[in-house]
Amino acid sequence: MRIGRWxxxxxxxxxxxxxSLGGSITALSVSDSAHLQAVYPxxxxxxxxxxxxxxxxxxxxxxxxxxxxxxxxxSNVDWLLRVKGYHGGRMQKVTDSGVLLKNQMRVQYTGASxxxxxxxxxxxxxxxxxxxxxxxxxxxxxxRFAWVDQPTNYTTRISFKVSPD
Amino acid sequence: MNAIKFGLLYALTAAxxxxxxxxxxxxxxxxxxxxxxxSRIEINVPTQHEDLQLQNCSPARQISVTGSVEVKSNLIWxxxxxxxxxxxxxxxxxxxxxxNSMTLVAQNPSGGPVVVPGTESSSPAVALLSNIAPGDYxxxxxxxxxxxxxxxxxxxxxxxxxxTVALTAGPA
Numbered sequence: 001m002r003i004g005r006w007x008x009x010x011x012x013x014x015x016x017x018x019x020s021l022g023g024s025i026t027a028l029s030v031s032d033s034a035h036l037q038a039v040y041p042x043x044x045x046x047x048x049x050x051x052x053x054x055x056x057x058x059x060x061x062x063x064x065x066x067x068x069x070x071x072x073x074x075s076n077v078d079w080l081l082r083v084k085g086y087h088g089g090r091m092q093k094v095t096d097s098g099v100l101l102k103n104q105m106r107v108q109y110t111g112a113s114x115x116x117x118x119x120x121x122x123x124x125x126x127x128x129x130x131x132x133x134x135x136x137x138x139x140x141x142x143x144r145f146a147w148v149d150q151p152t153n154y155t156t157r158i159s160f161k162v163s164p165d
Numbered sequence: 166m167n168a169i170k171f172g173l174l175y176a177l178t179a180a181x182x183x184x185x186x187x188x189x190x191x192x193x194x195x196x197x198x199x200x201x202x203x204s205r206i207e208i209n210v211p212t213q214h215e216d217l218q219l220q221n222c223s224p225a226r227q228i229s230v231t232g233s234v235e236v237k238s239n240l241i242w243x244x245x246x247x248x249x250x251x252x253x254x255x256x257x258x259x260x261x262x263x264x265n266s267m268t269l270v271a272q273n274p275s276g277g278p279v280v281v282p283g284t285e286s287s288s289p290a291v292a293l294l295s296n297i298a299p300g301d302y303x304x305x306x307x308x309x310x311x312x313x314x315x316x317x318x319x320x321x322x323x324x325x326x327x328x329t330v331a332l333t334a335g336p337a
Contacts, residue, residue: 057201061239065200112180147237148300151204163191
């Protein structure tokens with residue numbers, strides 16, 4: 001009879017132990033993580049129209065001639081667009097490199113809130129700047145022709161450079 | 166194991182830096198622009214000098230009046246003059262004409278004096294100014310003119326004499 005009680009108590013104790021252990025196992029939480037990494041480099045793009053050389057319209061002594069283009073800048077960093085000309089910003093006679101126009105060419109942003117004219121020189125000058133994004137910039141090239149300028153064909157090259165600001 | 170992790174981390178960092186440095190390089194582009202400048206000449210007599218009056222005309226006196234003309238040109242140019250009467254002399258209302266021709270002098274730049282020729286002259290136009298380069302004026306194209314007329318005792322007293330002087334600017 002005493003053994004019988006002992007066995008009952010032993011089974012009860014085991015049962016309590018199993019229940020208690022089982023309860024503690026379900027209460028534990030396990031976790032793990034995945035580490036993600038991405039390299040997103042800064043990038044700048046500059047697009048000028050290349051449908052051929054630009055022809056200025058309205059060239060006449062004592063007046064301004066004009067050519068319009070659309071410049072595209074794409075950047076994921078703050079950017080600065082600069083512009084420069086050649087020969088001191090002056091157009092030169094096509095067939096004779098020694099003959100230059102009297103006045104320098106000017107560049108103007110003509111979009112919303114148009115900017116003031118930028119007079120072209122041999123050195124880069126600030127033209128536009130902005131935060132990351134894609135920008136379409138309508139731009140006018142303006143050339144004043146003086147009466148002392150020879151009537152002939154003139155040409156020049158205009159360079160733009162976009163860089164992180 | 167740690168060495169492998171460290172190596173991987175180092176390689177990733179280096180690659181990131183390299184790509185950032187490479188992409189941050191400025192981007193540039195250029196375009197060519199052409200313009201054709203045509204030849205052009207303009208001439209204009211200011212309104213206040215379109216009708217000039219010779220004052221205090223009297224026998225044996227040379228009477229002058231000042232006028233002007235504006236010329237703009239991007240070519241080398243000449244300024245020619247011609248009178249409106251067959252002789253180039255002033256013609257009166259009573260079918261009289263003066264015995265002396267009108268003379269014309271340019272002040273700035275200096276040119277002349279030239280005798281104003283008539284429409285029947287062998288050379289109806291005379292060059293008052295010749296081979297003026299576009300840059301000779303430094304931007305100013307106003308040319309002072311002095312019209313001179315000599316009256317003699319044998320000129321008939323008339324109610325009025327008149328002559329129209331045509332000023333023509335053309336390529337040299």
